[in-house]
Amino acid sequence: GENVEQHPSTLSVQEGDSAVIKCTYSDSASNYFPWYKQELGKRPQLIIDIRSNVGEKKDQRIAVTLNKTAKHFSLHITETQPEDSAVYFCAAPFGSGNTGKLIFGQGTTLQVKP
Amino acid sequence: KAGVTQTPRYLIKTRGQQVTLSCSPISGHRSVSWYQQTPGQGLQFLFEYFSETQRNKGNFPGRFSGRQFSNSRSEMNVSTLELGDSALYLCASSLRGLDEQFFGPGTRLTVL
Numbered sequence: 001g002e003n004v005e006q007h008p009s010t011l012s013v014q015e016g017d018s019a020v021i022k023c024t025y026s027d028s029a030s031n032y033f034p035w036y037k038q039e040l041g042k043r044p045q046l047i048i049d050i051r052s053n054v055g056e057k058k059d060q061r062i063a064v065t066l067n068k069t070a071k072h073f074s075l076h077i078t079e080t081q082p083e084d085s086a087v088y089f090c091a092a093p094f095g096s097g098n099t100g101k102l103i104f105g106q107g108t109t110l111q112v113k114p
Numbered sequence: 115k116a117g118v119t120q121t122p123r124y125l126i127k128t129r130g131q132q133v134t135l136s137c138s139p140i141s142g143h144r145s146v147s148w149y150q151q152t153p154g155q156g157l158q159f160l161f162e163y164f165s166e167t168q169r170n171k172g173n174f175p176g177r178f179s180g181r182q183f184s185n186s187r188s189e190m191n192v193s194t195l196e197l198g199d200s201a202l203y204l205c206a207s208s209l210r211g212l213d214e215q216f217f218g219p220g221t222r223l224t225v226l
Binding site: 031032034036042045046049093102103105107 | 156164172204212
């Protein structure tokens with residue numbers, strides 16, 4: 001079925017520590033993997049994405065890794081700051097062609113303690 | 115460039131009524147996807163429209179429907195509202211679909 005599993009559901013870290021969130025997906029044809037950050041009361045915003053032709057992508061303190069064989073991808077946040085506190089969602093596309101059908105993981109609530 | 119807008123921002127309805135929500139995508143974007151967000155179920159895909167055609171559909175009952183106009187603006191309709199339809203309804207637009215989706219602020223629907 002169309003499924004994206006995300007773990008953990010909650011994550012609490014000290015400021016400056018690293019945070020890792022992991023997702024697995026069920027459709028081997030999926031080829032685009034975005035991560036969204038949603039702050040309380042706000043809309044989800046894309047923070048990083050990766051396509052299946054690369055294994056890793058970095059953007060300052062944020063990185064995403066992809067293992068297509070195992071069908072999982074992970075978000076890594078280094079040197080966490082209080083403003084990183086939010087809910088993070090991974091997603092994967094399902095359906096054929098250039099589909100805009102994203103299936104989201106259940107979300108991870110990240111709390112960064114000062 | 116203006117972002118994705120949704121109207122209305124808040125709605126209160128009673129069971130059995132119907133509701134229409136509107137989404138205006140970013141200029142030039144042809145794909146509009148709709149999602150339902152609830153605390154228990156997270157973000158669930160409703161449907162996607164591209165060039166006025168429904169391209170994908172999620173696992174929601176037929177009470178949920180939508181359409182897209184020639185200017186890419188999209189509407190979704192929920193008929194015979196149930197208490198469980200209370201949620202934040204988000205739309206997202208993208209150029210073609212499988213690229214960055216930009217979310218609107220959402221419409222908060224409360225069904226009493």
